[in-house]
Amino acid sequence: MKNLRKPKTILLILFGIILLLQLFQTNKNEGQAFGENDILHATNVPDDIKNILVTSCYDCHSDFTNHMWYEKIQPIGWWIHHHIDDGKRHLNFSQFNTYKDKKKAHKLEELSEMVSSGEMPMSSYTLIHGNAELTDVQKKALIDWANAARSQFASPEQEEHQEEHH
Numbered sequence: 001m002k003n004l005r006k007p008k009t010i011l012l013i014l015f016g017i018i019l020l021l022q023l024f025q026t027n028k029n030e031g032q033a034f035g036e037n038d039i040l041h042a043t044n045v046p047d048d049i050k051n052i053l054v055t056s057c058y059d060c061h062s063d064f065t066n067h068m069w070y071e072k073i074q075p076i077g078w079w080i081h082h083h084i085d086d087g088k089r090h091l092n093f094s095q096f097n098t099y100k101d102k103k104k105a106h107k108l109e110e111l112s113e114m115v116s117s118g119e120m121p122m123s124s125y126t127l128i129h130g131n132a133e134l135t136d137v138q139k140k141a142l143i144d145w146a147n148a149a150r151s152q153f154a155s156p157e158q159e160e161h162q163e164e165h166h
């Protein structure tokens, strides 16, 4: 037991644990991004909006993620996959057309809010994916589009009485 006190032993143990963690790889999120239930089939998504969504949001909010090599390194991969699962659970553009109209309207409303407040795309993501960062022009385009698309799914008074559904 004396050995356990030595820095070298501790380092070796730590290294062994990290190696062991690598055995537990996560499932890849590699379904169809633009399947039959994608938002593209729910409403009009002009090309520039589609490009913004795919570049800045689809990695966490669709059924297909462009996985990066470092996701194979645990626990980085677990941390990233937690975000993908969480993001998809809240809003999945690949399944958007399966949502009821009320939910569609609500998610688009949230989208405007999240984008205008700068909460989305997540800063931990744009830190690495610089091209996912939105310019003011892109933000405005996204918000205007979401607001227009939203009115297609909900009448104004319906929205007022809408409960929070997550």
Ligand code: HEC
Binding pocket: 053, 056, 057, 058, 059, 060, 061, 082, 083, 084, 086, 087, 090, 091, 107, 110, 111, 112, 114, 115, 120, 121, 122, 125, 165, 166
């Ligand atoms: C790195 C992953 C990631 C990226 C990239 C990302 N999101 Fe998210 N998003 C999440 C996670 C995780 C949540 C849930 C937790 C939260 O609300 O912070 C979420 C929540 C949301 C919600 C709230 C949904 C609800 O009903 O609560 C909206 C709307 C949203 N994101 C829109 C976007 C948009 C639009 C983009 C692109 C401009 C984007 N997100 C990019 C991970 C991401």
